Amino acid sequence: MTTTRTVLDPTSELVPAGIPKVERPATIDGLRVGLLDITKPRGNVFLDRLQQLLEERGARVERFAKPTFTKPAPADLRYEISTKCDVVIEALAD
Amino acid sequence: MMAGVGTLLAVVKADCPTCTLVRPVLDRLDVEIVSEDDDAGLERSWHLGIDTVPTLIRLDDGGAEVERIVGWSREQWEAFTHVSPLGDELPPHRPGCGSKTQDPSLVDELRARFSGSVLRSRRVDLAELEDEHEAMFERGWTDGLPVVPPTEARVLRMLEGTTRAPDEVVALAPPDLVECTVEKVAVNAVMAGCRPEHLPVVLAAVEAACTSEFNMHGLLATTWFSGPLLIVDGPIAERIGMNSGINAMGQGNRANATIGRALQLTIRNVGGGKPGVVDRATLGWPGKYTFCFAERTDTNPWDTLAASRGVDGDAVTLFAAGGVQGVVDQLSRDPESLTRSFAACLRAVAHPKLVIAFDAVLVVSPEHARIYREAGWDRARLHAELAALLQVDGSDAVQGAGGIAEGLPAHLAGVTLPKFRDGGLLIAHAGGGAGLFSAIICGWASGDVGSSPVTVPIGT
């Protein structure tokens, strides 16, 4: 049974349906990369090493942390990341 | 099987006292029972277009319907079935009940279920946590304003507004030159907020916009302001509730607002013409969300714009419109003076020193139009008088003249040129009955490199 949750594609359908991802840059060299720690134990060690590796490739890394891993990040934090970062990597969920 | 009777079908439903009443009669006849209470029967009933139950249908040997009767009437049934007496223990007649397929709470679902297969567009399932309106924005399907999510039920309902088949190709939509079908227009018309009766106008507009003369592709790619303007003529305008009077070019009227918007959404979604990518307008203008109005007939001194361009009756004219310039003239009482006002303002279209390259529409409001009607000036007269007043002396217009670098090439210094090319000035009529203001709508580059206005009939 069709529902109000199914819609018809209004486009030429030349590209796959679905929400497009943000266009990826060619390289992270020179870009601002945010590392978002979900604050589960051990994640910070992982992110520390990730930061070193990213910096070796020319990225400018900034660290962020969620107050709790049980909920999505607060709006303020998401806004802050969106103004300060070109790329964001969130880790480490288990 | 009785000879000469063909095959009999009876469409019934349980919740119908008349169907229950005639059950013993049906049992006595050689008839196939189609029950709306099971899915197969309901679908069959839908395709047979059953309004009332019970309905008795005779099919010929090839399975085609010959005739049908509804409700119970002994006399009718005996004649129909050639069986007599029938149901003499029953009252002589009793009306039937509404078919399940007519139940208003079910109709949309049934239409989607049983006729939905005519739709060819890709189905997109929204995820459980997606808000249906945000989902439209996130997929890049809107013009910045919210759109109506195009569900199957809504699109099928929209398609009832046209007699054309959903898979009929209306035009090749630029810039990607994709086949734009009636169905795709309907999907975008739903999103725009149109009603089914608006669809024929949108279809005609899409067709007109995609002609090489109108040059939608060029219009999208230009840095100039313009977007398509739709001017609708003919009885259809009033019938579908368009506005040709007070605030005709403004907001508030659903038909005006959504028809213009449907064209824009179709072009951007089907053709791929999105701002920043293909659409490179430096500034643009709000008319690119929607710009559509109907010509007013009761106060029009002339024929319709479409008729003057060779198309009588229901028609839409597409014009590459770049903005509206208000013209004030509250003191002219004779046509000569008013026309000089118009000419002075028309001189400034695009730039006072530029000629021929830009088209324009002069929308004469009712109070101004009355002056022409009372003086007996027909359309041709007004055009001729304007043309005479809009002869531009090359010396005033060449580059550098008046201390302005912009202008015509120097070699045109001694030449007199018309402000508008032949056919470059259109005159239309609309507006409220009070207000000594008319409007000039600037066009875009005219002719081969630009766009020419296109008028097409509106079908069904």
Next chain:
Amino acid sequence: MHDIADLERRGVVGAFVATVEFVDGADAQARALGAEPAAVFVEHPIQDRTDDEMRAIAEGAFEEILRSVTA
């Protein structure tokens, strides 16, 4: 995953890293969100790893993480 989906909506290239335990959960969340953020999965468990082991896991995942955020 919600965070990355949200940040992508704001124009930030995003990816998240989780252990393989999270694969099914990630799938379900993606379906519910209607978006499929870039995901990199590393071996499980991580709670009892030494610091050196954690660093090794980071090094092992690095190229894939880079690929998920560059063209």
